Amino acid sequence: MDDRWLQQGEAGRILSLRHNEDPTRAMITSRPAEFGDDELVALAQQGQRQAFESLVERYKHKAYRIAFDFTRDREEAKDLSQEAFLNAFRHLGSFDRRAKFYTWFYRILVNLCIDYRRRKTRIRMESLDERTEQGKGTDGIADPAPSADQQAISRQMSERIGAALAALPAKQRTTFLLKNHEGLSIREIAEVMKAAEGTVKSHLHRAVTALKQRLAELT
């Protein structure tokens, strides 16, 4: 770290000192790209919140995208991904740095997303049960009345794909999203899911086979 501090240049050091800033903190703020995940995690574990915020900036797009894949809702995705960052921050002390930060963080995020989907499915089922009991459940599964927008082909495709993905069991869906959407390697997915690589390959195979069947006409 001292080398970086020296390399920061006279102007940067003077600026930091003039503003009475911690030099490491100033360095993280001004040139976060020069810090690896491990360094940022170590600094965050020592109490440098700025270091953790740099990790947030680094992973917020990916975190949001994963959450959006599960929720298909911008605000929900934002909330879930932020909740994952907060969880990671609160429990950073329990991260032993043997794994990569992002696999540890993705595991937190994916767990939150799966839990969110479970809760949502349960609420929808309970709501359906209530309506059935009240004799009002004649409109099938809880889809709202079609809006004008749903006439658009792209929208329909998106909904069909979303439904096909949502119908996959959680582990298959997670494996598929991390591989197909996020480009993680099988080994990385195995780390996130704490599963054997063979198991991950099997989940991926089943997920793709199911999607091929459900979305055959899109090919």
Added chain:
Amino acid sequence: MAEREDLPRQACARFEEDLILYHYQELSDATRHGIETHLEGCAACRLSLEELRSLLPKTIVADDPPAAFWQSYSNDIHERLSVSGNTTGWREVLLSLFRSWPVPVAATAAIFALAITLTLTRGQWWPRETPPPELGEMLSVTDNLEFLKSMDFFDSIDLLEAMEGQEGPKGETSHRAL
């Protein structure tokens, strides 16, 4: 298109999984060469691979929030982190003592020890007419390990999904077959 109409849509069963891994470039060199050799002579597998290449990118639904969204995202998380604070509480210190593998081992050992102790000392610690506390009540102390529990959510998701599939509304066939 003629090839598409005339051939079965199924790839050879023994190459099906490898074709998916081939698409994602996850095969070793030797297996990849084997697949490529097979593809040269198998139109059904070529068609299956073509379908994968066509379908899988379409499943990605892009969402591209505006710059203002990301600004708001950063501001929000900054505030939430500030509120959360960066001090390490006793709970975190305690949790940091736990590592992935010893937790289930220690928990299992503790439960066994507790069960044996309760069985052997029944009637000594509590009067016979007073039922001993439920095991579930004793386990409630583990509520503090909420985070570790959530990190192991994957381990129980199959069971939870199976249970939820059974609990589904009448007449709805569970599509969440494992």
